[in-house]
Amino acid sequence: AQRDVLVALDPAVRRDLPDSVHRMRVATRRLRSALRTYGRVLDRAATAPLAAELKWLAGELGLDRDHEVLAERLTAALDALPETLVTGPVRTRLRLWSASRRAGARSRVLAVLDGGRYLALLDALDALTARPPLRPAAGGDPAEVLGRALGEEHARLTAALDRALALPPGPAR
Incomplete structure (x- = not known):
């Protein structure tokens, strides 16, 4: 299903439709997760290179998305400042910087x-x-094999969540 999502989003990303890059990146992460989850039934020697390529694609898409998020955060931080603290054409510079970076990231994607x-x-x-x-x-019995695979993935996810929740609030969490 995520393979179809990836293919369906290709034209949307090319046309620069809102949220398309983010959604394509999510689809690549979900595909990687599925390959890991079903590692019990899929030959990892065959799927590991595919997972690496999906990671590469997510990274490439992430450059554009990361810039988009940074620009949104900088704009929000600027908007939160009292006008008396914002001197000069800060908003214009931010807009120009963002447009320039966005064009570069877009060309790369x-x-x-x-x-x-x-x-x-x-x-x-x-x-x-x-x-x-x-x-x-x-x-083997599909219910047993897939049930075990999903159980292992659930345990892995639960352990990761427990580790994250054990951290103090902040960016590391």
């Missing part, structure tokens, strides 16, 4: 989507869904 590496990733996802590299465990 478009180059990635036009590149052979991205197209090879899409081909690899298609191959995975057409001929999944199943491990011997996949021949």
Whole structure:
């Protein structure tokens, strides 16, 4: 399903539709998570390179998204300041800086989507869904095998959440 989301979002990202880059990045993270979750039934030797490519794509998409978030935060912080503390054309400079950075990030995302590496990733996802590299465990009772895989992923997620909640409030949390 996330492979279809990724493909469906491609034109939206190219047309620079709102939130499309973020949604495509989320789809790549979900695909990586699914590969990890079903590692019990999918051959990791075959899926690990695919997971690495999904991580690469998420990173490339993240540059654009991270800039977008930074610009929003800087604008909000500027808006929160009393006008008497804002001297000179600060808002104009922020807008120009943001537009320049955004154009650069946008060009990079478009180059990635036009590149052979991205197209090879899409081909690899298609191959995975057409001929999944199943491990011997996949021949067992599906309810048991998948239930165990989901249980392990749930335990991993719960442990990560517990570690995060044990941290004091702040950016490290």
